[in-house]
Amino acid sequence: MKIEYANRIHQIPPYLFAEIDKKKAEMKKKGVDLIDLGVGDPDLPTPKPIVEQLKRASEDPRNHRYPSYEGMIEFRRAVAQWFEKRFHLTFDPETEILTLIGSKEGIAHLPLAFVNPGDYVLVPTPGYPVYRVSTLFAGGTPYFLPLLKENGFLPDLSEIPEEVAKKAKLLFLNYPNNPTAAVAERAFFEEVVAFAHRYQIVVCHDAAYSELAFEGYRPLSFFEVEGARELGIEFHSLSKTFNMTGWRIGFAVGNARIIGGLGRVKTNIDSGLFQAIQEAGLLALTQFDTPIPETIQIYQRRRDLMVEGLKGIGLEVDAPKATFYLWVQIPEEYTSTQFATLLLEKAGIVVTPGNGFGEAGEGYIRIALTVGEPRLKEAIERLKKIKF
Numbered sequence: 001m002k003i004e005y006a007n008r009i010h011q012i013p014p015y016l017f018a019e020i021d022k023k024k025a026e027m028k029k030k031g032v033d034l035i036d037l038g039v040g041d042p043d044l045p046t047p048k049p050i051v052e053q054l055k056r057a058s059e060d061p062r063n064h065r066y067p068s069y070e071g072m073i074e075f076r077r078a079v080a081q082w083f084e085k086r087f088h089l090t091f092d093p094e095t096e097i098l099t100l101i102g103s104k105e106g107i108a109h110l111p112l113a114f115v116n117p118g119d120y121v122l123v124p125t126p127g128y129p130v131y132r133v134s135t136l137f138a139g140g141t142p143y144f145l146p147l148l149k150e151n152g153f154l155p156d157l158s159e160i161p162e163e164v165a166k167k168a169k170l171l172f173l174n175y176p177n178n179p180t181a182a183v184a185e186r187a188f189f190e191e192v193v194a195f196a197h198r199y200q201i202v203v204c205h206d207a208a209y210s211e212l213a214f215e216g217y218r219p220l221s222f223f224e225v226e227g228a229r230e231l232g233i234e235f236h237s238l239s240k241t242f243n244m245t246g247w248r249i250g251f252a253v254g255n256a257r258i259i260g261g262l263g264r265v266k267t268n269i270d271s272g273l274f275q276a277i278q279e280a281g282l283l284a285l286t287q288f289d290t291p292i293p294e295t296i297q298i299y300q301r302r303r304d305l306m307v308e309g310l311k312g313i314g315l316e317v318d319a320p321k322a323t324f325y326l327w328v329q330i331p332e333e334y335t336s337t338q339f340a341t342l343l344l345e346k347a348g349i350v351v352t353p354g355n356g357f358g359e360a361g362e363g364y365i366r367i368a369l370t371v372g373e374p375r376l377k378e379a380i381e382r383l384k385k386i387k388f
């Protein structure tokens, strides 16, 4: 029989990295020593005490059974405690906090609770691809908000047409931002709250990089702004903070009705997160000061080394205040894909073309600082030999 995919599968935007992936595989096969600055996945290990806690917790038969849907109350209490310590904000672990199987899982399911077919969802571009795809899966229509350098990579809410704003149900934001590495300040969040309140829009703030900030800078929680609790949900992740991308643990914090909506969806799809991982996560949130100074120091040295190197060869890049990404403007005569291909073919360096994060990412490449200093130095040496 002919097996047909549902329309929503055909709606998924084309995979823009296919060509580069192919080339990457070819070069690997040829034995080229590739330096991979493409993936946003920490190369550093999870801190030992967290791993030890997982070992212990996995031996406990009580953890071998189905976990609770909304997450262990002990883990959610640890989240509340961490939020209080880090942002001086109090949330009720019973109704305002939800454990997630990684924050991507929660972000992907959120539109199912709030978006009806035909509704608009406001989606930043360039941006994390999940916002757009989860909107499409829920039958919504993404309305793209360009993040432009002249606006500090913040969306210009005044540019959103009235009729779109009126039909919008959800607004996605992500600061510190992937891929631009931009940060948001209080004035912007205040503007967001006023806008969302006027048009009755749920705000979903993805704060995956809130604990990866340099030189004492502390990114804000969206909830530090008055009125945000009435209309917001914020996604946090242990992935980048504690080098735990493989573990799949995150959480959402926010308005009880919004948390409840996401919980309703999840109850019908997954059966919670392995309790031993939650116990390890609990230890992470209670035993470490975040941002973790040792981790920040490592990324900061890599950032400085790479920014200086890139500037030295004439590329335009600002040293970011947060995240482990560099968002690098490329010479005008290239497209993002052409430039990424050039770096791969001529220098064996893998970077992500900016247009892979949406059309507004054209003209940029994203460099992830997820390899050690010797390799970054080697990358700079190789770049010096290319003419562009």
Ligand SMILES: *Cc1c(COP(=O)(O)O)cnc(C)c1O
Pocket (backbone or CB within 6 Å): 040, 101, 102, 103, 104, 105, 128, 174, 178, 206, 208, 236, 237, 238, 239, 240, 245, 248, 249, 250
């Ligand atoms: C890495 C990342 C996440 C975190 O995903 P997890 O599912 O928690 O691992 C979320 N949002 C953005 C923008 C990211 O880059």
